[in-house]
Amino acid sequence: MRITETAGLALATRLLEEHGAPRDHAVLQARVLVTAEMKGHPSHGLQRLPRLIERIKRGVMDPETKGTQRWRADAILDVEGSSGFGPVVAMAAIERLASHIPDLGIGLVAVRNANHLGMLAHYVEAIAGLGFVGIALSSSEALVHPYGGTRAMLGTNPVAIAVPTAGEPLVLDLATSLVPMGRIHQHAASGRPIPEGWARDADGHPTADAARAKAGAIAPFGDAKGYGLGIAMELLVAALAGSALAPDVRGTLDSRSPCNKGDVFILIEPSLAPGLPARLLAYLDAVRASPPAEAGEPVLVPGDRARKRKAAASRDGFDIDQRLWEELNALSRSRVLAFEGQRS
């Protein structure tokens, strides 16, 4: 079924408020989930909401806290997340650090023990919106096997980077796994096999059986290089945030454990070289205009597809699983209409 952006935001915000979130916390967490849906990434969208609600009910998540911030050094803001909403803890710290970047030039936020951030693009887009280069890293449960290995030892360890230009920023947001675990789950749910090379089962053997892969490990993207990048991100986050390493991480995929992963955000003021933002934009446009491998399939720059999808979803609404919509409505004390607030 199709719902509007407004309806999605209204239901998610209401549900979170009904379960103890202050209004501004509920609005921000809802925004992050709905934006992921609009960009075409439902694995980071509203399907995460029932688990967040369950986590609040079980007391492993605190909907009211923004975490505790402490300057570990002049340019590092250290944050104990105290089981707060990932987006709430992160954005509070990013905003505080951002006000110092014009003096510092560069600064870092290191967060421990906050909940799932959702798509990292949200944070680097916000940072780029302030005129700064943004880098975001986050760790997760062990889901990815090393290159040349067979056991899940690494998180999916996403990295996002945004660089402002004279036009739209470049926005990169990728997991260092070959595919998201959500994709494996989708194949398992529909009984489809997975392609060779995607995953191994719990015994470490290559498998085409998505159900067996769910209990196993996903391959890293890009062979040895992608693995290298993934394990470097694993160590970076733990070294900078003091957070758990993948085999010990809990709480982004379950409803029972406090979340002990780490998040890192770096904000940097760009060079003030004259004409630089226009030069960056002209370069990206030259890449977009360069001859494609397939006629009619123009070269894309990271962020282009998500931006286009989001604009379309803002205009036309977006599809969500009807069972999920019913489930969310059942969790709320009152019903939201899918097309409530739709523009005529």
Next chain:
Amino acid sequence: MRITETAGLALATRLLEEHGAPRDHAVLQARVLVTAEMKGHPSHGLQRLPRLIERIKRGVMDPETKGTQRWRADAILDVEGSSGFGPVVAMAAIERLASHIPDLGIGLVAVRNANHLGMLAHYVEAIAGLGFVGIALSSSEALVHPYGGTRAMLGTNPVAIAVPTAGEPLVLDLATSLVPMGRIHQHAASGRPIPEGWARDADGHPTADAARAKAGAIAPFGDAKGYGLGIAMELLVAALAGSALAPDVRGTLDSRSPCNKGDVFILIEPSLAPGLPARLLAYLDAVRASPPAEAGEPVLVPGDRARKRKAAASRDGFDIDQRLWEELNALSRSRVLAFEGQRS
């Protein structure tokens, strides 16, 4: 033929001194080239030395300068490289910034217009040796085509990351191209075809002909994700250093143009969480000990192979092309023996 570390350093240092480099500049540039050989990366080794000499002779490189440093903000050291040796300009700035990191927590060096750095691992290893997390980025001439594209629009845009632990640091050093352009040149020199997917010719068509690929473009590693990472690094370096973008970069592969690429180094003090360095080491050891995909082929952590090769080369010497050794000796006023200084 095989030469010793000592012989390689002696000849490279002498050659650079004979062509106007102060002793300490010559020693550092020689160290970077010889270490690349010892780690098994001759494309970043002594074969670059004749070009450096030629660049000095032609006046597009200044062997004496350390560049001009200026604090752009409290935590950003901006460097005009003034055509100096890449390693000399970079290490001078890194050392200056490093002395401030205990107060700042994080800081950045942005360099324009210095010469080729060689392997980035050198710099992040040095930073990790001081106890800090190190990140290094550098840009280059356009050699890589976009994912879904056909023309060389991106540099090989290497990234290096080092994270200190209670034992050896993790040291990642990778180019965002699928293979180094040096590998294409090796195939061309020996008349061997290149595998499907490595490169396109100057007209943008896929090619197995290494000679045609030399004039064309290499594929990015890891498909869309590797391309995304490569173009993000391209924009990051230009945005932070104010340096040229790949299509306008000159001077790392030729002997005639001043070098106008950019380099970025980020230094970060790790979290002081108790036991963290030991925890990072234990994790890396657990990854190394995890079951391999092929019996007898243990899982590696980035930096392991290079460290092992370097130790072996330090003990046993390393192989270099005899013609290169003769060429280097011919450039010098006096001859260095390949085994001069060899341990008995």
